[in-house]
Amino acid sequence: MVVEHGTKNIVVIGAGYGGITAALRLDRLFRHLPDYSIHLIDKNPFHTLKTQLHEAAVHKRGVTIDIGRIIRRQRIIFHLGITTAINLREKTIHIGDQPFPFEFLVVALGSQTNFHNIAGLEQFALTLQSASDAEKIYQHISVMCARASSEPDPNVRKRMLRFVIGGGGLTGIELAGELVDHISQSLRDYQLSGGSPEIIIVEASEDILPASDKELREQVRKRLLEKGVRLLANTRVVEVSLSGVTLSNGEVLRSGTMIWTGGIRIADVARESGFSIGQSGRIVVNEYLQSVSDPSVYAIGDNALAINPATGHPVPAAAQFALQQGRLVAENIYADVLGTSQRRYVPKVWGEVVSLGRHLAAAWLALPILRKLAFVGFIASLLKAAIAEKHIILLKKESRNWISY
Ligand SMILES: Cc1cc2nc3c(=O)[nH]c(=O)nc-3n(C[C@H](O)[C@H](O)[C@H](O)COP(=O)(O)OP(=O)(O)OC[C@H]3O[C@@H](n4cnc5c(N)ncnc54)[C@H](O)[C@@H]3O)c2cc1C
Incomplete structure (x- = not known):
């Protein structure tokens, strides 16, 4: 590991939407301040386009970009490793068992699956939080469709073709929309x-x-029902086994597939490092996105509990907010170093798009003067694709040296 002596380290942990944006913006801002070096740490050598994981799980498309490609010719120093500890008193983090000092720290570790201690869930369910999770789902679904095609017993076949998704949030819904089209096509094939x-x-x-x-x-509900998806609201998963899923209403769904998208929690290392932790177990931050436990530490994205001053409610865990927060913390750290005033975080809510499978999505967009435009269909799916593409374009713009292979 390269430990630079004599420079002050600005360390970003997590190279997801928030972290990579913060690191690139920091690099740009601190270019003329050689006393500061920018360090980016992730357990993977790639940036994951998490908002497209449901597509990867069904169509096996690539959803990762090598970090080297993004930070090429920047001053950012990348460290591949797991952040195992954050010591606020000593101002160090641990990468594996190696301590690493920081002057400023940005915690952008995202979220992981929360199994809520439901019996059998962690053991038997598939999850959708990473590119390798998506690959596992893809393999599993392919196997189920192929096996069902030659299964003579209609009851066994029914079980193979019954797919249970636990959790009707964005991840579960987008996955369901994608699955319906794909599995129907696979069975026709x-x-x-x-x-x-x-x-x-x-x-x-x-x-x-x-x-x-x-x-x-x-x-979204209307379109999913039209596609034949069964929605069970007000119902909890209480147990999962190899043969099926037991629900709080007593029903047992005999199924060979349970995909759990029903909850997230922050990384253990962030939770156990002495930060003030608030609602849904996230790191409490002030209006400048500094941890209320230590002003030299900023938290952004899914692992931060930022409050929208307009509503008084927590800002949702979503990529659009992680990106905004990444840019802002870089500017606020720079302001802190220069001794100028920092900017308050006010989330820009431009709308929401929910993909419902190939060529179909539902969306609403915020228009000027508190007006709203809602629409469903192909145009909304184009908008979804454009948002994903915009992230790549902004990364390219921010990094300037990006190479396309
Ligand atoms: C299927 C799906 C669809 C979604 N669709 C949308 C959407 O349409 N719109 C939207 O706004 N949001 C969407 N989201 C949510 C969005 O992806 C997240 O809110 C966003 O990724 C959060 O960004 P982040 O920077 O906080 O964390 P992440 O992007 O999750 O990045 C966290 C990074 O931290 C790294 N890391 C974690 N722990 C460690 C450790 N201990 N040591 C080192 N590195 C570590 C990870 O490898 C990762 O690179 C979707 C999510 C899913 C799963």
Whole structure:
């Protein structure tokens, strides 16, 4: 590991949406201040386009970009390793068992699956938090469709073609939309006439997408039902086994597939490092996105509990906010070093797009003067693709030396 002596380290942990944006902006701002060096740490050598994981799980498309390609010819020093500890008193983090000092720290470790201590869930369910999770789902679904095609027993076949998704939030919904189209096509490819896929979403709240706009929620529900997805709201998963899923209403869904998207929690290292932790177990930050436990530490993205001053509510865990926060913390650290005033975080809510499979999505967009435009269909799916592409374009713009292979 390169430890630079005599320079002050600005360390960003996590190279997801928030972290990579913060590191690139820091590099640009601190270019003329050679006393400071920018360090980026991640357990993977790639940046994951997490908002497209549901597509990767179904269509096996690439959703990672090598970090080397993004930070090429920048002053950013990348460290591949797991952050195992954050010591606020000594101002060090540990990469593996190696301590590393920081002057400023940006915690951008994202989130991981929360299994809520549900019996059998961690052991038997698939999850969708990383590119390797997506690959596992892809393999599993391919195997289920292929096996079903030659299975003579209709009951066994039914079980193979029943896919249970636990959690009706954005991840579960987008995955369900993608799965319906894909599995139906796969069964046609195998010329399987004696069975149709059954996709069931189990949601503990009153409705799917509990954190989303009401109108959007209704459109999404309508379209999913039209596609044949079964929605079970107000229902909890209580146990998962190799043969199926037991629900709080007593029903047992005999199924060969349980995909759990029903909860997230922050990385253990962030939770156990002495930060003030608030609602949903996230790091409490002030209006400048500094941890209230230590002003030299900033937290952004899924692992931060930022409050929207306009509503008084926590800012949702979403890529659009992680990106905004990444840019702002870089500017606030720079302001701190220069002794100028920092900027308050005010989230820009431009809208929301929920993909519902190939060529279909539901969206709403914020228009000037508190007006809202809601729409469903192909145009919304184009908008979803454009948002994903915009992230790549902004990364390229921020890094300037990007190479396309
Ligand atoms: C299927 C799916 C669809 C989604 N769709 C949307 C959408 O349409 N719109 C939207 O706004 N949001 C969407 N989201 C949510 C969005 O992806 C997250 O809110 C966003 O990724 C959060 O960004 P982040 O920077 O906080 O964390 P992440 O992007 O998760 O990055 C965290 C990084 O930290 C690294 N890391 C974690 N722990 C350690 C450790 N101990 N040591 C070293 N490195 C570590 C990880 O490898 C990762 O690179 C979706 C999520 C999923 C799963």
